[in-house]
Structures are given as C-alpha cells and as structure tokens.
Amino acid sequence: MKTKKVAFLGMCIALSMILSFVESQIPPLMAVPGVKVGLPNIVMVFMLYKIGAKETAIVSILRVILVGILFGTPLSMIYSLVGAALSLIGMILLKKTNLFAPITVSVAGGILHNIGQIATACLVMETAQIAYYLPVLLISGTIAGILIGLTAAMILKRLDKMKL
Amino acid sequence: MKKRDIILIASILVVAIAFFLIVELTKEEGAGVVVKVDGVEVAEYSLSKSGTYPLNGGTNILVIEDGRAYLSDANCPDKLCVHQGKISRTGEVITCLPNKLTVTVFGAEESVDLIS
Numbered sequence: 441m442k443t444k445k446v447a448f449l450g451m452c453i454a455l456s457m458i459l460s461f462v463e464s465q466i467p468p469l470m471a472v473p474g475v476k477v478g479l480p481n482i483v484m485v486f487m488l489y490k491i492g493a494k495e496t497a498i499v500s501i502l503r504v505i506l507v508g509i510l511f512g513t514p515l516s517m518i519y520s521l522v523g524a525a526l527s528l529i530g531m532i533l534l535k536k537t538n539l540f541a542p543i544t545v546s547v548a549g550g551i552l553h554n555i556g557q558i559a560t561a562c563l564v565m566e567t568a569q570i571a572y573y574l575p576v577l578l579i580s581g582t583i584a585g586i587l588i589g590l591t592a593a594m595i596l597k598r599l600d601k602m603k604l
Numbered sequence: 605m606k607k608r609d610i611i612l613i614a615s616i617l618v619v620a621i622a623f624f625l626i627v628e629l630t631k632e633e634g635a636g637v638v639v640k641v642d643g644v645e646v647a648e649y650s651l652s653k654s655g656t657y658p659l660n661g662g663t664n665i666l667v668i669e670d671g672r673a674y675l676s677d678a679n680c681p682d683k684l685c686v687h688q689g690k691i692s693r694t695g696e697v698i699t700c701l702p703n704k705l706t707v708t709v710f711g712a713e714e715s716v717d718l719i720s
C-alpha cells in the first residue's frame with residue numbers, strides 16, 4: 441500500500457469519527473431511538489466509489505470501534521457494529537450490480553443500518569415490540585439516505601480527478 | 605440518477621408508508637401497560653388508575669394519568685424515553701435502550717390472558 445493511500449485512509453477514519461461526534465451533538469430530531477442523518481455515511485459512500493469495498497469496510501468498522509471506545513458504551517458499540525456491518529454489506533452488493541446511482545446505494549445503506557439496529561435491540565431487550573419503530577425508521581432512513589447520497593455524489597463529482 | 609433509482613427508492617418509501625399506516629390504523633385504546641427490563645416482565649399497571657411508579661430501582665419514573673402513560677424522568681443523558689411522550693394505544697411502546705427497559709401498552713383481551 442502506498443504511503444499516500446495509508447495517509448488518505450487515516451484521514452477518512454478521522455473525518456468519519458468527527459462526523460460521528462458532530463452528529464452525537466445534534467439534539468434528537470424525533471423521540472424514536474435510531475432516527476439520525478448518518479453523517480459518517482458520507483465518507484463511506486464516497487470511499488465505496490472512489491477507493492474500494494475492502495478499504496471502506498475496514499474504515500467503517502474501525503470508526504465504529506474507535507467512536508464506541510471514545511464516546512460510547514459497550515452496548516452502543518454493539519448496536520452500531522451490527523448496523524454498520526449490515527449497511528456495508530448492502531451497499532457493497534448494490535454497488536457491485538453497477539445498476540444504481542450513489543444516492544440509491546446510500547438509501548439502502550441508511551435503511552439497512554436502521555434494520556440492523558432494530559434487530560439488535562429486539563435481541564438485546566428480548567422484546568419483539570421494538571419492531572413497532574420500524575416503519576418510522578424506514579421512512580426516516582430513506583430520507584436520510586437521500587440527503588447523504590446527494591452530498592456524497594456532489595463530493596465525488598468535485599473530486600473526480602483526485603488520484604491515489 | 606436514473607429511472608430505476610427513482611423506482612427503487614419510491615417503492616421502498618411506499619412499502620414503509622404502507623407499513624406505517626397499517627400499524628397506525630390497527631391500534632386500539634389500551635387497557636394497561638407492561639414494563640419489561642432485559643426482556644423480563646417486571647410490572648403491570650392499569651391505565652385506568654393514575655399514579656407515579658419508579659421503575660427498575662428508580663432509573664426511570666413512570667407516570668399514568670388520564671388513561672395515558674409516560675416516563676417523567678430517567679437517569680440516562682439523552683432522556684429519549686422521556687421525549688417519547690405519552691402512550692395509550694395498543695402496541696405503542698416507550699423504549700429506554702441504556703436501561704434495557706420497555707413500557708408497552710396492551711389491550712383489553714390480552715390483559716385477560718396475562719391475568720389467567
């Protein structure tokens with residue numbers, strides 16, 4: 441791996457950690473657990489298109505672990521890990537089809553993140569009732585995914601000539 | 605963004621909204637609330653009787669008044685459960701993820717099952 445690439449991936453982790461922190465400072469938009477914009481996903485969608493699936497997966501998982509150690513609890517880290525893993529798998533598969541634009545990949549990432557977290561919550565709390573939040577989370581996840589996708593697409597367009 | 609992107613995103617939204625409407629429209633006025641901590645039922649309160657109950661050793665405070673239940677206080681920093689507001693219809697739930705606590709409304713028929 442070239443030094444430049446190592447440095448760039450480090451920067452991506454740092455940036456996504458900052459975005460996680462910024463997002464944690466935003467007051468909850470709705471009183472439903474899990475409703476959020478998912479700012480770090482801007483970095484993930486960008487990396488998926490600009491660098492590659494493997495690097496995106498590494499950066500995403502490292503971000504969740506680091507943010508969990510710094511600002512979270514072991515429990516919140518588990519929620520984030522399942523959400524991030526499911527979201528990553530979905531985005532990588534959808535991108536591989538080469539049929540869809542970044543915005544759709546981002547929407548899939550957003551809702552899969554929410555589905556992963558709800559499923560974990562059902563398992564942790566041993567209550568299926570939490571699935572009651574799923575419809576709201578699917579709608580909010582789609583809207584968040586569109587916003588993140590638009591942002592990532594703009595960044596991709598502007599950094600089109602960037603080489604690693 | 606192509607046509608199939610719009611179709612996929614729109615169909616996800618349609619499914620989500622349909623799901624949301626089904627859940628909203630099938631709700632009925634509940635008879636009581638059941639409190640679960642870590643998946644285990646710890647308490648049951650009737651919605652027809654007003655009162656203030658500390659839950660889970662005082663980590664969350666449950667208030668029932670005018671046939672509706674809400675959490676008035678919690679020991680977690682974000683207090684999402686307090687902001688979730690008042691619930692009174694079957695299936696509605698207040699969740700406190702940090703304390704692994706849920707408060708769920710059950711209907712008249714279900715409470716018979718729980719008592720018997």
